[in-house]
Amino acid sequence: MIKLMALGLWMPLATLASGYATVHFLNEASLSGATAEANIGGLDYETVRPVNVPILADGALQGYVVAKLVFTADADALRSLAVPPHPFVVDEAFRRLYADEQLDFKNLERYDLDALVAYLKTAANERIGKEIVHEVLVEEFNYFDKDDVISH
DSSP states (O other): OHHHHHHHHHHHHHHHHHHHHHHHHHHHHHHHHHHHHHHHOOEEEEEOOOEEEEEEETTEEEEEEEEEEEEEEEHHHHHHOSSOSHHHHHHHHHHHHHHOTTOOSSSOOOOOHHHHHHHHHHHHHHHHTSOOEEEEEEEEEEEEEHHHHHHO
C-alpha cells in the first residue's frame, strides 16, 4: 500500500517537474533565437513588374529596354505603409531610363547599373518619405530592337 501511495505522489511530481523544465527550456531558446533573428532577418524581397522603356532616337522608335527589378525592405515597415513602394520604384526606374542620355544602343557600351540602383533607392525613399527601400537589385536588364518586338 505504501508503494502504491509513493507511486501516486511520484508520478504527478515527475510530470510537473518535466513540464516546468520543458517550458523553461523552450522559453530560454526562444528568447535567444529572437535576438539572433532581429540581427539577421526582417527583410523581404519584393519583385516589381517589369519596366518597359521605349528608346527614341532621331524622332523614331529604336527599341525597348526591359528591366526586371527586385528591392529589399523591412517587412514590418512594408506592412505599416498605406501605399506600397512598388509603384515608386517602377516610376523612378522608368523616368531615369527614359531620360538618360548615356543609354544609346547604337553605340553600345556598358551601362552603369550601380549608379542606377543607387539612384532608384534614394529617389524611391525620398518620394515615400521614409527609409523603406534598403537595396535595389537588377534581376534582368535587356534591350529589344523594334523589329524584333513587332515581328513577334
